[in-house]
Amino acid sequence: MIHAPTLKLQLEKVLVHETYDSKPHELELSVSEWYAWFKQQQCKATWHLKSEHKSVDSGSTRQREVLWSQRWECDHAGQPRDVGCMAKIYACQPFGSDKVKVIYDWEHTGHTSRNPYDVRTWLDNKVNEGFDQKAIKAMLWMSTEELLEITPDADAVPYSIKISAMDIYNAVRRKVDIDTRLTPQLNDSIKKWVEKSCEAGWSTLYEPTPGEEIRDGFTLALCSPWQKQLIAEYGDTVCLDSTHNTCRGNNDEKIFLSTILACNRATGHGVPLAFMLTNRESQ
Numbered sequence: 001m002i003h004a005p006t007l008k009l010q011l012e013k014v015l016v017h018e019t020y021d022s023k024p025h026e027l028e029l030s031v032s033e034w035y036a037w038f039k040q041q042q043c044k045a046t047w048h049l050k051s052e053h054k055s056v057d058s059g060s061t062r063q064r065e066v067l068w069s070q071r072w073e074c075d076h077a078g079q080p081r082d083v084g085c086m087a088k089i090y091a092c093q094p095f096g097s098d099k100v101k102v103i104y105d106w107e108h109t110g111h112t113s114r115n116p117y118d119v120r121t122w123l124d125n126k127v128n129e130g131f132d133q134k135a136i137k138a139m140l141w142m143s144t145e146e147l148l149e150i151t152p153d154a155d156a157v158p159y160s161i162k163i164s165a166m167d168i169y170n171a172v173r174r175k176v177d178i179d180t181r182l183t184p185q186l187n188d189s190i191k192k193w194v195e196k197s198c199e200a201g202w203s204t205l206y207e208p209t210p211g212e213e214i215r216d217g218f219t220l221a222l223c224s225p226w227q228k229q230l231i232a233e234y235g236d237t238v239c240l241d242s243t244h245n246t247c248r249g250n251n252d253e254k255i256f257l258s259t260i261l262a263c264n265r266a267t268g269h270g271v272p273l274a275f276m277l278t279n280r281e282s283q
């Protein structure tokens with residue numbers, strides 16, 4: 001488990017865009033610093049090598065000014081001219097020098113570079129390590145609302161923060177999908193879950209809905225051990241809550257969730273005693 005401050009630092013390295021006083025920004029780095037610096041830039045945007053030049057040690061009569069040079073362009077540079085991004089990185093090692101000279105056109109124009117592959121991978125890893133939406137958001141120190149405000153048009157906001165609330169949501173969904181599907185087929189997966197739940201002491205029901213067999217109608221009911229205990233205690237005063245559109249079924253049909261609740265008449269609060277999912281409203 002990585003500690004939060006370390007994570008925050010990592011996140012900042014990957015996500016937070018540097019801004020500089022000068023355009024372009026020029027810097028001089030050792031060769032190893034250059035590799036590290038450029039690796040970091042590759043996490044922030046996707047850079048394509050536009051041109052490369054290497055001096056040959058002998059045979060060239062031309063005056064050798066640089067040992068090597070590279071010109072990198074943002075992958076949005078090839079877009080139609082009005083949105084073509086102007087961000088560029090030029091690096092060269094002057095002849096006779098052990099330093100790398102970098103000219104960095106750091107301003108991305110005409111686009112927000114969102115979610116390069118590395119950022120998405122990073123996010124997936126964090127979710128897999130058990131960081132939920134809340135934890136990742138806390139690391140970002142931003143609210144959902146603030147994250148949602150970051151749009152390509154919002155110049156005032158640090159546009160280089162490439163993770164939106166939706167990205168976090170999607171990463172969590174990808175993880176949930178992997179964790180919860182026991183087999184690729186939904187029907188088989190549900191059957192396996194029902195088996196697993198029965199072994200753990202749940203009461204379950206998974207059957208074709210009477211009268212809806214032809215239309216693939218099914219009913220899935222679940223009641224956990226602790227819920228069964230509560231039924232014995234509070235089962236005499238229950239109410240039924242129906243939620244439409246909880247999710248979609250195999251044929252993209254709407255799924256309805258019915259919850260049997262024990263309710264406290266005075267406070268209005270309740271506790272779910274059992275859940276039932278159906279894909280046909282008639283039931």
Ligand SMILES: [Zn+2]
Nearest residue numbers: 074085087108
């Ligand atoms: Zn760009």
